[in-house]
Amino acid sequence: MSSNSRLIQVPIFSECLSQNKTPEYLFWVGSAGSFDDRAKKITRDFVKILESAKVDYAVLGSEETDSGDSARRAGNEFLFQMQAIQNIETFKMYGIQKIITCDPHDYNTIKNEYPAYGGNYKVYHHTEFIAELIKNGKLSIKSKPFGHDAITYHDPCYLGRGNKIYEEPRFIINQVTENLVEMKRNRSRALCCGAGGAQMFKEPEKGEMEVFELRTKDALELNPKVIITACPFCMTMLTDGVKLHEKEDSIQVLDIAEIIARANQL
Amino acid sequence: MIKQLIFSLTVLIAASVFFYSVRNIWLNIKLLKPAYPLDRWNQRLGLLLNVGFGQTKILRFPLIGFLHALVFWGFLAILFGSAEMLIDGLFGLEKSLSILGIAHKALMFSGDLFAFIILILILVFLSRRMLMHVKRFEGIEMTHKTHKDATFALTLILLLMVSLLGMNMGYVANHTSHASIYPVSSLFVSIFWIDSPEFSHVFEQINWWAHILLIFFFANYLPYSKHFHVFMSLPNVLLSKLEPLTQMSNMDRVTQEVKLMLDPSAEIPSSHPNQIERFGMKDVEDGTWKHYIDSLTCTQCGRCTSVCPANLTGKMLSPRKLLIDYRARMNEKMPHLKADANFNDQKSLLDDYISREEIWACTTCNACAQECPVNIDHPSIILELRRYIFMEESKAPSLLNAMSTNIENNGAPWQYPPSDRMKWADQLYINE
Numbered sequence: 001m002s003s004n005s006r007l008i009q010v011p012i013f014s015e016c017l018s019q020n021k022t023p024e025y026l027f028w029v030g031s032a033g034s035f036d037d038r039a040k041k042i043t044r045d046f047v048k049i050l051e052s053a054k055v056d057y058a059v060l061g062s063e064e065t066d067s068g069d070s071a072r073r074a075g076n077e078f079l080f081q082m083q084a085i086q087n088i089e090t091f092k093m094y095g096i097q098k099i100i101t102c103d104p105h106d107y108n109t110i111k112n113e114y115p116a117y118g119g120n121y122k123v124y125h126h127t128e129f130i131a132e133l134i135k136n137g138k139l140s141i142k143s144k145p146f147g148h149d150a151i152t153y154h155d156p157c158y159l160g161r162g163n164k165i166y167e168e169p170r171f172i173i174n175q176v177t178e179n180l181v182e183m184k185r186n187r188s189r190a191l192c193c194g195a196g197g198a199q200m201f202k203e204p205e206k207g208e209m210e211v212f213e214l215r216t217k218d219a220l221e222l223n224p225k226v227i228i229t230a231c232p233f234c235m236t237m238l239t240d241g242v243k244l245h246e247k248e249d250s251i252q253v254l255d256i257a258e259i260i261a262r263a264n265q266l
Numbered sequence: 267m268i269k270q271l272i273f274s275l276t277v278l279i280a281a282s283v284f285f286y287s288v289r290n291i292w293l294n295i296k297l298l299k300p301a302y303p304l305d306r307w308n309q310r311l312g313l314l315l316n317v318g319f320g321q322t323k324i325l326r327f328p329l330i331g332f333l334h335a336l337v338f339w340g341f342l343a344i345l346f347g348s349a350e351m352l353i354d355g356l357f358g359l360e361k362s363l364s365i366l367g368i369a370h371k372a373l374m375f376s377g378d379l380f381a382f383i384i385l386i387l388i389l390v391f392l393s394r395r396m397l398m399h400v401k402r403f404e405g406i407e408m409t410h411k412t413h414k415d416a417t418f419a420l421t422l423i424l425l426l427m428v429s430l431l432g433m434n435m436g437y438v439a440n441h442t443s444h445a446s447i448y449p450v451s452s453l454f455v456s457i458f459w460i461d462s463p464e465f466s467h468v469f470e471q472i473n474w475w476a477h478i479l480l481i482f483f484f485a486n487y488l489p490y491s492k493h494f495h496v497f498m499s500l501p502n503v504l505l506s507k508l509e510p511l512t513q514m515s516n517m518d519r520v521t522q523e524v525k526l527m528l529d530p531s532a533e534i535p536s537s538h539p540n541q542i543e544r545f546g547m548k549d550v551e552d553g554t555w556k557h558y559i560d561s562l563t564c565t566q567c568g569r570c571t572s573v574c575p576a577n578l579t580g581k582m583l584s585p586r587k588l589l590i591d592y593r594a595r596m597n598e599k600m601p602h603l604k605a606d607a608n609f610n611d612q613k614s615l616l617d618d619y620i621s622r623e624e625i626w627a628c629t630t631c632n633a634c635a636q637e638c639p640v641n642i643d644h645p646s647i648i649l650e651l652r653r654y655i656f657m658e659e660s661k662a663p664s665l666l667n668a669m670s671t672n673i674e675n676n677g678a679p680w681q682y683p684p685s686d687r688m689k690w691a692d693q694l695y696i697n698e
Contacts, residue, residue, distance in 0.1 A: 004697060004698050005695040005696065005698070006695065006698055007694070007695055008691070008694045008695065008696055010691040029687070031677075031678040031679055031680070034678070034682075034686075034687045034688075034690060035678055035682045035686070035687075040689075040690035044690060044691070044694050047691070047694065048696045051696050052696065052698075059688075059691075061688045064687055065673075065677030065678075065684065066673045066677050066678050066679060068673070070673075070679055071669070071670055071673055072514060073514070073630055073649065073652070074652060074656060074662055074666040074669065074670065075652030075653045075654070075655055075657060076656050076657065076662075077517045077520045077545070077546075077653055077657060078523070078657065079670055079673055079674060081517075081520055081521055081524045082524055082527075082528075083673065108512045108513070112509065112512070113513055113514060116521070117521065157512070157630075157632060157633070161511055161631065161632045161633065162511055162513075162632065163510055163512070188636055189573070189633075189636075191573075191575055191578070191633070192575040192631035194575060194629055195629070196631050197628055197629045197630030197631070197645075199629050200679075201665055201668075201669040201679055202626070202663045202665040202666050202669075203663070203665060204581075204627075205576070205581045205582065205583075205627040206581065206582075207576070207579045207580035208579055208580030209579045209580065210579065211575045211576070211578075211579050213579070214575070265697055266696055266697055
């Protein structure tokens with residue numbers, strides 16, 4: 001650690017309450033962001049961004065429970081609604097009105113599906129939030145660590161087709177590279193990574209190849225140095241895809257939060 | 267007078283048969299579940315103009331989409347002429363709508379021009395289907411019958427255009443002062459024609475009758491054809507789900523039960539006290555009116571299947587098949603169900619039509635729904651079938667059951683305790 005590094009004490013809502021503080025934003029970490037080893041790194045980098053932009057945020061810690069997205073898409077509506085109602089109760093208890101998350105699935109569920117149970121919030125995906133920080137001047141990008149390396153972006157389905165967020169991620173990526181190249185299937189035509197709809201948690205059905213294999217092929221056609229995405233599930237799938245094509249030594253798969261943390265050497 | 271009488275009788279028969287078909291569809295709809303309230307009409311109208319009349323989604327496949335959009339826009343112009351023919355026939359008039367002046371001339375002009383354009387395009391579409399190997403038109407669900415249906419419908423449209431041009435040619439030959447209103451027909455007449463007013467008149471009459479009878483036949487054939495989208499696509503777009511593609515429908519009954527579980531004193535209004543409804547969909551009658559009109563609207567173009575990640579990687583799922591299956595099962599079961607509410611043929615949409623292998627291959631990526639030119643919601647069929655499998659049968663894939671159990675027990679899809687939720691934050695340093 002360099003001499004000017006600081007240990008982050010991540011604020012937790014229950015502790016803020018006892019200190020009479022009401023943070024403006026809930027950073028919803030999500031189950032993947034809390035427990036998946038690769039996604040945890042994204043969570044850590046995003047918190048560094050929040051800290052460096054001096055955002056007034058806190059997390060729920062052990063009071064956070066799964067959003068229910070995968071349960072619902074597997075067909076377990078009961079469990080989904082139990083989770084949703086439980087989370088809404090927690091949000092209510094802390095007076096939470098604004099929520100940020102790095103997970104497009106949780107983003108979609110909380111933003112679009114929780115209102116059916118009285119949970120209405122301003123929900124931001126971290127790509128929207130970072131883009132806004134940059135545009136408001138609260139976050140300035142200090143370097144372009146990827147120079148002219150070819151970088152491509154994979155649109156997560158629940159962010160893109162689901163919620164029409166196509167341009168914010170590209171706006172952010174263009175801050176750190178001169179060479180964003182598009183796959184032939186991009187934006188609303190992007191091919192899924194294969195993990196949505198609870199596929200993440202089951203074996204795939206029989207076929208000629210895996211979905212992540214095909215999607216990674218789309219990216220490899222461009223000979224990129226970096227594949228960027230903005231979803232913990234896409235991260236798992238594309239990382240596996242790059243390994244499958246034996247390119248893990250030459251191609252990195254990174255989340256948008258990670259490229260910003262790198263650019264600013266957080 | 268005789269002509270008027272015969273014509274009126276023909277109209278009556280055609281309209282009665284059409285009414286019978288539409289009534290059957292309406293009775294089917296009434297047996298299905300509600301989908302969502304039909305509100306936000308401003309937004310719906312916007313969709314109708316944009317996706318419907320503007321054809322914006324079919325243009326996502328630019329070349330073939332544009333050719334099809336030409337056919338659609340041409341149909342609209344030609345439809346005006348058909349309405350005029352109907353009025354002329356019933357009241358013994360000729361070109362009754364010419365009172366509209368310049369608008370009439372413009373519509374006649376474009377109708378004549380489009381008839382020729384559509385004629386050429388139909389020839390292109392037919393040869394594309396028959397001679398070219400178009401992957402989109404293949405798949406397990408594309409049987410000999412559906413190919414025959416396509417060829418038949420295209421041939422009918424071809425004949426409609428030929429008769430329309432024939433009618434215009436006969437008219438132009440005897441009304442040379444109107445030649446400029448019918449550009450293609452007058453061109454043909456100037457190239458080859460028998461210079462006889464009687465011949466021209468008979469030729470016009472024969473084609474007039476052929477055209478209007480073909481319209482009546484076509485209209486009554488469509489409700490039983492995959493080509494029903496000619497009628498259904500605009501209504502289906504108007505009645506689209508307006509929520510984001512990835513937003514699932516809520517199950518209000520589950521909400522009631524969950525609220526009861528959390529607060530036993532809660533008062534729950536009961537809308538169907540004696541009716542035990544299934545959770546999710548096992549058979550077609552568990553579906554909503556939207557599933558049904560989606561299935562009637564689908565013309566099996568296969569844009570959905572061509573972008574489906576499961577299908578592209580060789581899995582059994584083909585989104586197009588879901589709609590074909592739903593409609594086929596409706597046709598099979600509904601006549602019996604209408605006669606006997608307890609009808610049971612030991613078959614169901616689940617398993618007998620749509621296999622579990624198809625259902626569990628879906629990633630809910632919504633590429634299919636995004637691509638559909640007429641806003642069909644394919645994933646909703648999959649998700650309703652999954653709800654049935656999970657909640658009524660408890661037969662989801664074992665790993666999904668495990669995922670579910672973990673969420674129930676420890677609030678995460680994996681076996682980690684809630685107390686570990688902050689472990690990611692250990693030793694987290696920032697460089698300042």
